[in-house]
Amino acid sequence: MPASSLLRPLLLPVLGLILLPNVGSGDETRRIGSCTLEPGTRCTHLAAELKYKDLKHLDLRNSDFSHTSFHGSSLDGSDLRGATLVNAEFDMGSLSGADLRGADLTDAFMSLSRMHRVDLRGATLFNVDLRYAEGAASARLEGARLCNTRLPGGELSHRDCPN
Numbered sequence: 775m776p777a778s779s780l781l782r783p784l785l786l787p788v789l790g791l792i793l794l795p796n797v798g799s800g801d802e803t804r805r806i807g808s809c810t811l812e813p814g815t816r817c818t819h820l821a822a823e824l825k826y827k828d829l830k831h832l833d834l835r836n837s838d839f840s841h842t843s844f845h846g847s848s849l850d851g852s853d854l855r856g857a858t859l860v861n862a863e864f865d866m867g868s869l870s871g872a873d874l875r876g877a878d879l880t881d882a883f884m885s886l887s888r889m890h891r892v893d894l895r896g897a898t899l900f901n902v903d904l905r906y907a908e909g910a911a912s913a914r915l916e917g918a919r920l921c922n923t924r925l926p927g928g929e930l931s932h933r934d935c936p937n
Contacts, residue, residue, distance in 0.1 A: 804829075885907065
């Protein structure tokens with residue numbers, strides 16, 4: 775048995791990450807604390823469990839991560855289409871290449887995050903500031919709903935604010 779296989783059960787709990795077999799498919803499902811990271815999951819109000827984690831290329835479509843901190847975490851290339859990310863924190867983290875089409879990012883904190891080539895088409899970006907998000911100018915914003923949204927160039931948009 776390779777040494778890495780022997781160390782895996784010892785290191786993963788220390789890192790806060792547990793890999794569980796996905797029954798019936800042979801794939802691995804990521805589980806952190808009480809949160810299983812898979813499509814449609816509901817993991818809200820997590821203050822520390824998802825900070826500083828490698829969460830790249832996960833399928834988290836239609837999940838609810840409202841009031842959750844992803845501070846310092848990488849969600850590069852992850853599929854977050856239709857996700858609810860209200861008041862989520864992505865500061866100092868990375869969303870480069872992530873698919874956030876149709877996601878609700880109302881009141882999300884994006885400061886100092888990396889957002890190269892993020893797909894935000896049809897997303898709700900109410901009360902979001904993208905000025906200090908690295909690479910946000912390359913984000914796809916077609917059809918995004920904007921209200922009190924500070925765009926990468928500094929412009930404040932109220933385009934879709936309710937009356």
